[in-house]
Amino acid sequence: MTDYSVIDQPAATKASILARVPGVAFMLVLLFVAFATTTPGFTTLANLSNVVVQSTILLIIALPMTLIIMTEGLDLSIGAVLTLTSIIFASVLLPTGSYALAFAASSVVGIMFGAVNGWLIAVPRIPPFVATLGTLGIAQGLCLIVTDGQSIVGLPPQLQWLYGGTILGIPVPLVMAALAYLAFHGILYHTRFGTYVPALGGNREALRQAGVNDSLVLVAVYTLGGFMAGIAAMLLTARMNSAHPTAAIGMEFDAIAAVAVGGTQFERGNGWLFGTLLGVVTIGILRNGLNLLAIPSSVQVSCVGLLVILALFVDGLRSTEE
Amino acid sequence: MKLSHSMLAFAALVAAASAARADGETIAVFTKNQTNPFFQNVRVGTENAAKQLGAKVIQYVPTKPDSIPEQLSQIEDVIVKKPDAVVFIPVDYKAMVPGVEKMNAAGIPVVNTTDRMAGGKIVTFVGIDDYQVGVTTAKSLLNAIKGKGNVVLIEGVKGSISNQDRVRGFNDALKEFPNVKLLASQPGNFQRLNALQVMENLMQSFPEIDGVLAANDAMAIGVIEALDAANRKSVVVGINGTKEAVDAIKAGKLLASGQADPFMQGCLGALAALRYLRNQPVPSEMHLKPSVIDQSNYQQFDLPVEARSCPKWGEAAIN
Amino acid sequence: MTTVETTAASPRFVMSGDLTQLFYRLAAIGLICVALSFLSDAFLTTNNLLNVLRQASLVFFMASGLTLVILTGKIDLSVGATVGLSACLAATVIKSTGSPWLGAVVGIGAGSLVGLANGVLVTRLRIPSFIATYGSLWIVQGITYYYMAGQTIYGFPPGFRALGSGYALGIPIPVYLMAGFLLIGGFFAKRTTYGQQIYAIGANSVAARLSGIPVNSRLVLVFIMSGAMAGLASLVFLARLNSAEGDIGESLTLPTIAAVLIGGTSLFGGIGTVSGTFFGALILTLILNGMNLLAVNANWQPPVTGAIIIFSVWLDLATSARSQASA
Numbered sequence: 032m033t034d035y036s037v038i039d040q041p042a043a044t045k046a047s048i049l050a051r052v053p054g055v056a057f058m059l060v061l062l063f064v065a066f067a068t069t070t071p072g073f074t075t076l077a078n079l080s081n082v083v084v085q086s087t088i089l090l091i092i093a094l095p096m097t098l099i100i101m102t103e104g105l106d107l108s109i110g111a112v113l114t115l116t117s118i119i120f121a122s123v124l125l126p127t128g129s130y131a132l133a134f135a136a137s138s139v140v141g142i143m144f145g146a147v148n149g150w151l152i153a154v155p156r157i158p159p160f161v162a163t164l165g166t167l168g169i170a171q172g173l174c175l176i177v178t179d180g181q182s183i184v185g186l187p188p189q190l191q192w193l194y195g196g197t198i199l200g201i202p203v204p205l206v207m208a209a210l211a212y213l214a215f216h217g218i219l220y221h222t223r224f225g226t227y228v229p230a231l232g233g234n235r236e237a238l239r240q241a242g243v244n245d246s247l248v249l250v251a252v253y254t255l256g257g258f259m260a261g262i263a264a265m266l267l268t269a270r271m272n273s274a275h276p277t278a279a280i281g282m283e284f285d286a287i288a289a290v291a292v293g294g295t296q297f298e299r300g301n302g303w304l305f306g307t308l309l310g311v312v313t314i315g316i317l318r319n320g321l322n323l324l325a326i327p328s329s330v331q332v333s334c335v336g337l338l339v340i341l342a343l344f345v346d347g348l349r350s351t352e353e
Numbered sequence: 354m355k356l357s358h359s360m361l362a363f364a365a366l367v368a369a370a371s372a373a374r375a376d377g378e379t380i381a382v383f384t385k386n387q388t389n390p391f392f393q394n395v396r397v398g399t400e401n402a403a404k405q406l407g408a409k410v411i412q413y414v415p416t417k418p419d420s421i422p423e424q425l426s427q428i429e430d431v432i433v434k435k436p437d438a439v440v441f442i443p444v445d446y447k448a449m450v451p452g453v454e455k456m457n458a459a460g461i462p463v464v465n466t467t468d469r470m471a472g473g474k475i476v477t478f479v480g481i482d483d484y485q486v487g488v489t490t491a492k493s494l495l496n497a498i499k500g501k502g503n504v505v506l507i508e509g510v511k512g513s514i515s516n517q518d519r520v521r522g523f524n525d526a527l528k529e530f531p532n533v534k535l536l537a538s539q540p541g542n543f544q545r546l547n548a549l550q551v552m553e554n555l556m557q558s559f560p561e562i563d564g565v566l567a568a569n570d571a572m573a574i575g576v577i578e579a580l581d582a583a584n585r586k587s588v589v590v591g592i593n594g595t596k597e598a599v600d601a602i603k604a605g606k607l608l609a610s611g612q613a614d615p616f617m618q619g620c621l622g623a624l625a626a627l628r629y630l631r632n633q634p635v636p637s638e639m640h641l642k643p644s645v646i647d648q649s650n651y652q653q654f655d656l657p658v659e660a661r662s663c664p665k666w667g668e669a670a671i672n
Numbered sequence: 673m674t675t676v677e678t679t680a681a682s683p684r685f686v687m688s689g690d691l692t693q694l695f696y697r698l699a700a701i702g703l704i705c706v707a708l709s710f711l712s713d714a715f716l717t718t719n720n721l722l723n724v725l726r727q728a729s730l731v732f733f734m735a736s737g738l739t740l741v742i743l744t745g746k747i748d749l750s751v752g753a754t755v756g757l758s759a760c761l762a763a764t765v766i767k768s769t770g771s772p773w774l775g776a777v778v779g780i781g782a783g784s785l786v787g788l789a790n791g792v793l794v795t796r797l798r799i800p801s802f803i804a805t806y807g808s809l810w811i812v813q814g815i816t817y818y819y820m821a822g823q824t825i826y827g828f829p830p831g832f833r834a835l836g837s838g839y840a841l842g843i844p845i846p847v848y849l850m851a852g853f854l855l856i857g858g859f860f861a862k863r864t865t866y867g868q869q870i871y872a873i874g875a876n877s878v879a880a881r882l883s884g885i886p887v888n889s890r891l892v893l894v895f896i897m898s899g900a901m902a903g904l905a906s907l908v909f910l911a912r913l914n915s916a917e918g919d920i921g922e923s924l925t926l927p928t929i930a931a932v933l934i935g936g937t938s939l940f941g942g943i944g945t946v947s948g949t950f951f952g953a954l955i956l957t958l959i960l961n962g963m964n965l966l967a968v969n970a971n972w973q974p975p976v977t978g979a980i981i982i983f984s985v986w987l988d989l990a991t992s993a994r995s996q997a998s999a
Contacts, residue, residue, distance in 0.1 A: 071434075078433040085426045105802075151982065158939045160747075161985045164929070168978020175971035180511025180540075182447035184471065191451060271421060271448040275512070278421050278448070284806060291803045298800075318416075322430040328387050328414035329821075333814025335416065340807035343799045388918035393822025418919065540970060545913055546923070550727065554964035557720040558712075574826075578914050582837030583719075597826050597915070 054346045055293050055306055058338070059313045066320035073323055080202065084194075086315035087204035088113075088270075088279075091263040093286040093307050094215045095256035100290050101302035102231040102249060104159035106148060106256050110282035111170035114275075116141045116264035118174055121183040121274035128187060138261040144170060145257020149250030167283075174276040183274040193269035204266050211259065212308060219304055228252060233299045289314055292342040314338065378408040380626050381436040382619075383427065385444045386418035389543070389571070391593055391615045392442070394658050395466065398619020399440055402663040406627050411436065419444045428452040432459045438476075438626035439463045440619075446514045447471045462629055466622040467615070468514050476629050477637050479621045481613050483515045485643040486592055487522020487568075490611035493645050494564050494590045495530045497608055502563030505555050506538040507548050507576060509568040516543070519568045519592060519611075536562065541572040548575035556583055564588045570598040570610055577606050594646050594654055602651050609647035612654075617641060620663035628666060689992060690945050693936040696987060697951035704958045712965040720961070722844055728957040729850035730908060732950055734924060735931040736857045737901025739949045740894040742932055743861070745874045745941025746794060746801035748895065750786065750809040751902045751928055755921030757816045758783045759906035763825040763916035772832035779910075780903035786812055787899020791892030809925075817918045826915035836911025846908050850950070853901075857946035870894060874941025930977055931956050934984045955980070 066073045092109050099106050116137040124133035151162035196203045219225040227248045230238045238245045268274050293306030321331045382399045384392040403410040415423035424444045443449035446468045453473025456463050465475040509516035536559050541548035565587050567573035573591025592611035601607035625635050708715040734751050741748045762779030793804035838845045861867040872880040881887045935952025937944025
C-alpha cells in the first residue's frame, strides 16, 4: 500500500512524520490516563461513547479541512456553512417531510459555497484566509436573514434517530464518521487526486507542469469541504432536533485546531489524516474530562488554548528543523 | 440490659443526628455564559441556597458563550455523573429540548429557570413574567413622559424567549398611549456596546428622542453612555435590576428597571430542586412578583449580591 | 500606473504600489460618502461624521498594531482577547487607585505582555502564528473570565471617560488619538529602519535574515506592538462604555482583521500601509454607518462586510502589477 501523501516529500520529512506520530498520540494517551485515574465516571462505556459521538460532527468537517490545509489553505467559512446547511435542511424537511429532498437542498448549498471558495482562491488568487472570511460573513448573514434569529422547530421526531439511534448497536453518528473517514482515507491515499492535494501545497508548479489542472483540483478540495458541511449539518440538526442560526459558529476554528494538533502543517503540504482523528478525539477528551471534574468554565477555556500550544510545541520539538 | 439500651439510644441518636444534618445532595446548575452578570447572580443565588440547606452545587457554563452544541455536550457529560437534580437555564429555549428530554430519560429532575423551555418535562419553572414586567416598566416610562413624545425600543437577542416577551410587553404598553410615537425598534443583543452604537446611530437619524425602552439593563446603561457623550437627554428604562442599574437610578440617570432578581431566581431554583428531592411539595410555576425598581424603592436593592441571603421557602414573594 | 517586476521588494517600488492602493481607497471613500449623502439626510451632518470618525478610531487602534504583525507575514488572532484582559485589569486599577494614568500603564503593559508571549511562541517555540495566537486567545480569555468572575466593573472618573466620549474643539478626543497614531505609525513603518526591516521580513524572511536583519527580535517587537495597541484600544473602550466585562473584546477581532484587509495589507506580508488600514477602518465604518442610517436590518452587516473584504483584496490583486509570489 503506497502512502501517496509522502510521495513528493524528501526523505527527511518522511522520517519526521513518523517522528511526529507519538506527538498528538502522546498527548491523547497522557490526557486519557490522567482523567482515567482522577475522574470518576470517565472510563465508563456510557461516557466514552458520549465523547466519541460528540466528536463526530467536528471530525466530519475536520477531514476536508485536513485536505484544505494540506494545500496551504484554510476554510474559515465551514462553521457558518454548516450552520446554514443545517437551517436549509430543517427548512426543507419541515414542509416536505422528505429527508432526501432536505439532504439534496442542503448539499447543494454546501457545495455551492465550497465551489465559490475554491473558485475565489484558484482564479483571482484571493488568499484563502480572505476568501473564506468573506464567505463566512455571507453565510452567517444568510443564516440570520433566513431565520430572523429564531430556531426552526417542529421537525419530525424520527430525525433524532440520526444522532441518537444505533445501527447494529453502533451509534449512527459513529457509523457516518467512520464511513467519512474511510472515504477520505481512500481519496487521499489511494487515488491520483489524492496525490495532487499535497502537491498543491508543496509543489504546485510541478503539478501544473505535469499537465494537471491545479485550479480544478483546488476547487474540488474546497467543494468537498462544503459538501461535508452539508453532511455534518444533518447530524447537527438531529442533535438539536431544530436548526439555529448560531449553532455552529466558531466550529471552523475547532476544526483547524484539531488538524493542527494532529500534526498537519500549514506549510509545504505535510498532512496526516489519522492525526486529525487523534486531534479531534484529544480535544473531545479534554473537554469531557474537565466537565466531569467540574473544573470552572474559565479554567476550561484556558486549558483548550494550552492544549493547542502544547501539542504544537511538542511537534516542533520532534520534527526536523527546516 | 444496660448495654443494649444505651446501644439503642446511641443508634437513635445517630439516626436523629443524620436526619437533622445535611442530606448532601448535588445539584448541577446550567447557565448561558460566564460574562453576563445576570447569570453570575443566578449562580451565586443557587450556591447560597444550597449552602443553607447543606447541599452542593456544580456550575456548568459553556466555554463559548451561548453555545448550543456545548450545552448539549455538558448535559450528556452531566448525565454520566448523575447529579441529584438540575437547575437549568437553556442557551436556547427551543434547541435545548432534546437535552432536557435526555435528562428526563435519565431520571434526573429538572428545574427550569429564567427562560421557559419549549418542551421537555420540568419540575417547575422559576422566573418572572417577562411580558408583565415589560408592560409595567414601559408604562412607568410612558407615564414619566406624560404620554406624549417619541420613543425608541432597543431589543435583546432575537431568539430569546424572555426578549420576545419583554418586547411584546413594551409594544402592548405603547398601544395604550396613542400620543407616543415609536420611531424605531432595533436589536442591541443584550450587549452594552451594541446598544451604545445603535443609540448613537439612532440619535443621528432622530434629533428628538424622548424615551428609550431597553430590554435589559446592560443595554440601558449603554444607551445612557451614548446620551451622555452626545449631551442629549432621554428618559431610559431597563430590565433586570442589576446593581449597576440601581446605581444609575440613584444617580438619576436611569428612570427605572424592571425587577428580574436573578439572585432570587437562583435561590428559588435551587430551593425548589431540593424540596422536590426531599419529597416536599413544589408548585409547578413560580413567578416572582412583577415590580419595578425606581427612585422610590431602590434602597432595598442597593446591595451587592454577595451580601444577600436566600429567603426561606414560603418567605419569598412569589405568586 | 507603474509596471513593476518583482524580485525582492525595495522601498521605492513599494511606495508606488501603495499610492495606487491608497488612491483607490480614497476614491471608494469619496464614492461612498457621495452615495450616502444622497440616500440619507442624516449622513452629511457634522454630528454623524464625527461619530463615524470616532467609531472608526476604535477599530483603527487595534488594526494599526495588527497591520504591523501582518506586514511581517504573521497574524494575531488574540487581539480581541487582549483588549478584554487589558480592559479588565486597567479598570480594576482605575477603580481602586482612582488614577487613570496608572490604569493606562497597567492596560498597555498587560497588552504588551500578551504580545511578548505571542512573539515568544512564534519565534522561540516556532509555532505557526495562526495557531499560537489562537491558543493564546483562549488562554487570555480564560484568565479574564476567571479574574472577572462574571462581574462588571463600572463607574470611572469623568476625566478618564473623556478619553472615549469627550470632545476638544468640537472633535471627539479619540479622533485626535487616531490622527496621532496614524502619523506615528506611518512614520515608524516607512521612515525608520525598524519599519523597513518589517517590510523586508514580510517580503522575504529568508533573504531578510541573510541580509543581517534580526528577524526574531523584529517579530517579537511587532507582536508586542500589536498587544500594546490592543491595550491602548481597551482604554478607549473603557472610557466609552464606562465599564468592563469579561467579553469586552470578543466581537472586535473580525472587524479589526477586516479593516486591515480592506486597507490593502497583504496576508503574505511585505505589502500594505498603516494609512491603508486607516482607510480600511473608515470604509468599514462608513458602510456600517450607512446601513444603520438607512435602517437596513443588522443581519446584513456580516455579508456586506464579507463582500467588501473579498472585493477590496480582489481589486488590489487585479490592479497591482506585482505578480503573486508563486505558492
